[in-house]
Amino acid sequence: MARPPQATLHTSETISISSSSSSPERAVYDDTDFFNAQRNDSQSSLGVASLRDMTMSSSLELEHRISPVSRLPPELLIYCFVKLNLSYDLRSCMLVSKTWSSNAVDLLWHRPLCDTWPHLLNVVQSVRKEGSYYPYFALVKRLNLSNLSDQISDGTVQPFLCCKRIERLTLTGCTRLTDHGVVSIVNGSNSLLALDITGLDAVTDHTLGAVAEHCPRLQGLNITDCSKVTDESLIAMAKRCRHLKRLKLNNCTLVTDESVTTIARHCPAMLEIDLHNCRQITNESITALLSRGRQLRELRVAHCSSITNSAFLELPKHLAFDSLRILDLTACFQLQDEAVEKIIETSPRLRNLVLAKCKDITDRSVLAITRLGKNLHYIHLGHCAQITDAAVIQLVRMCNRIRYIDLACCHRLTDQSVKQLATLPKLRRIGLVKCQAITDRSIMALAKMTTEPAAKAPGPSLLERVHLSYCVHLTLQGIHALLVRCPKLTHLSLTGVQAFFLREDLTAFCREPPQEFTEHQRHMFCVFSGPKVNRLRDYLNSESLYDTEGTMYDDREGESGDADQQVTGMMHATGLGVDDDEMNEEDEAGEGSQYGAEADV
Numbered sequence: 001m002a003r004p005p006q007a008t009l010h011t012s013e014t015i016s017i018s019s020s021s022s023s024p025e026r027a028v029y030d031d032t033d034f035f036n037a038q039r040n041d042s043q044s045s046l047g048v049a050s051l052r053d054m055t056m057s058s059s060l061e062l063e064h065r066i067s068p069v070s071r072l073p074p075e076l077l078i079y080c081f082v083k084l085n086l087s088y089d090l091r092s093c094m095l096v097s098k099t100w101s102s103n104a105v106d107l108l109w110h111r112p113l114c115d116t117w118p119h120l121l122n123v124v125q126s127v128r129k130e131g132s133y134y135p136y137f138a139l140v141k142r143l144n145l146s147n148l149s150d151q152i153s154d155g156t157v158q159p160f161l162c163c164k165r166i167e168r169l170t171l172t173g174c175t176r177l178t179d180h181g182v183v184s185i186v187n188g189s190n191s192l193l194a195l196d197i198t199g200l201d202a203v204t205d206h207t208l209g210a211v212a213e214h215c216p217r218l219q220g221l222n223i224t225d226c227s228k229v230t231d232e233s234l235i236a237m238a239k240r241c242r243h244l245k246r247l248k249l250n251n252c253t254l255v256t257d258e259s260v261t262t263i264a265r266h267c268p269a270m271l272e273i274d275l276h277n278c279r280q281i282t283n284e285s286i287t288a289l290l291s292r293g294r295q296l297r298e299l300r301v302a303h304c305s306s307i308t309n310s311a312f313l314e315l316p317k318h319l320a321f322d323s324l325r326i327l328d329l330t331a332c333f334q335l336q337d338e339a340v341e342k343i344i345e346t347s348p349r350l351r352n353l354v355l356a357k358c359k360d361i362t363d364r365s366v367l368a369i370t371r372l373g374k375n376l377h378y379i380h381l382g383h384c385a386q387i388t389d390a391a392v393i394q395l396v397r398m399c400n401r402i403r404y405i406d407l408a409c410c411h412r413l414t415d416q417s418v419k420q421l422a423t424l425p426k427l428r429r430i431g432l433v434k435c436q437a438i439t440d441r442s443i444m445a446l447a448k449m450t451t452e453p454a455a456k457a458p459g460p461s462l463l464e465r466v467h468l469s470y471c472v473h474l475t476l477q478g479i480h481a482l483l484v485r486c487p488k489l490t491h492l493s494l495t496g497v498q499a500f501f502l503r504e505d506l507t508a509f510c511r512e513p514p515q516e517f518t519e520h521q522r523h524m525f526c527v528f529s530g531p532k533v534n535r536l537r538d539y540l541n542s543e544s545l546y547d548t549e550g551t552m553y554d555d556r557e558g559e560s561g562d563a564d565q566q567v568t569g570m571m572h573a574t575g576l577g578v579d580d581d582e583m584n585e586e587d588e589a590g591e592g593s594q595y596g597a598e599a600d601v
Helices: 048-055 058-066 074-081 087-094 097-111 117-128 158-162 177-186 207-212 231-240 257-266 283-292 337-346 361-375 389-398 416-420 440-446 476-485 517-522 529-542 563-573
Strands: 143-144 168-170 194-196 220-222 246-248 272-274 298-300 327-330 350-352 379-380 405-408 429-431 465-467 491-493 528-530
Touching: 058 257, 074 097, 087 097, 097 491, 158 177, 177 207, 207 231, 231 257, 257 283, 257 491, 283 298, 361 389, 389 416, 416 563, 476 491, 476 529, 491 529, 528 529
Parallel strands: 143 168, 168 194, 194 220, 220 246, 246 272, 272 298, 298 327, 327 350, 350 379, 379 405, 405 429, 429 465, 465 491
Antiparallel strands: 491 528
């Protein structure tokens, strides 16, 4: 019987070169532009195969008897190289061998470091150099000049005109750039996937016209604060750039329903759109985006005050938006309970819902929101002054995975609401600014303290940011309890709380107020953040700040530094007794995103 042939051992010259799409992409470490903050939908842009073909040959490998480590497949080499955070380390790898060099050079150059002027000059010198071993101009895939925003002008970008394989271009805040500079770098850039020109007020329709003509693969566009852009260029772009997935038009005040409805018709893959302060947008745009954008995940229409209930009530019947996760309706003043009920009915998987300053909504809306259940992680109801304790208590019972909640200026809320909110097992951030009915009872609940003798001591609070400005009934003892029991606290706002802003020894730990504040505002300002929260905690722990009658330490317990004993003493000092009806809550496990914090006052 014939023996089967033995498997052939492949050396590096016989290993098949994989396509670039199967090669691991280097992790993002220093990109800060809007689109890099999210997962890119394009394939990896690393051109390993083409570089190996350009620089290596099988005869050359055999001639020099490459070591075993150099015979590793490109995928494994790149997987190792991608773990290196420093450009210096990658450069050292390039000097090991030609095989290492050809696989490391793309990682080093696909996002050249341009964070300082000397670094930028080095990059410019390399991409313009003729006869170099590698064509560096062809390796640049991501170009971010935002760190030098005040120095970038039309002339600065001219050396990069030869870089025609750029996929992500970030020019955030480069206010000296005009149409001439942006258009020159966009022309011929057929590979461009994401463009961020936030804050370039000099840019007009001429730039977006060039984008429409030369960038058919565009997936993300951020033109925040480009106030001269009009419907004309947006319509042209929507018709040619049909792969658009992320679009930010914040403060583009000339944009109207005409361009937004065109985008809805021609860009069916849209995932995220932000129309913040596009004040000419009406119901027509919202209905079109929701009806046609079946993959839409984020819709932000804050301060679009012309939107009414009809934007949602006139949606096609039996249509569900299962992909919608984030909806921001801040300051859409005309929205009422009927619209909120329709939103919840059609978007059952909403995770973030912002209804701040929707002053007409009532408990009826909050009770509708409770149907989101475990899906709800972030809820903003600031300035919804008609909301009462009953609705908030029911919201907590039904949506026990809330991580962030803002109830600023909901003046009808009392300690009963906050004590129920304190039972949320995953609560990280809470806003109670100007909820003037709350007292130290609320603070003790947030600190997860109880005076029940037989009660099981809860674990430390997970709270990270707490906003209590203008809660005028709070005392030093209550805030001290919060600091002791919340070791993860990194932000605490107490502006207008007399127990703090009138004490110079305590305000010494505050951060500086914003320059634009008036003298009165600066006097009232009292915000602790970062390391200063820890310093305030240490100071309060070390000082004898209370009267001997009702001290923060209970002498009967003997000598103890335990946080629970300290805070129990504080509760006696403030005259707090046993909590009223404690609500039982089922502790549901689950993970979710955390989102940004509120204002500092």
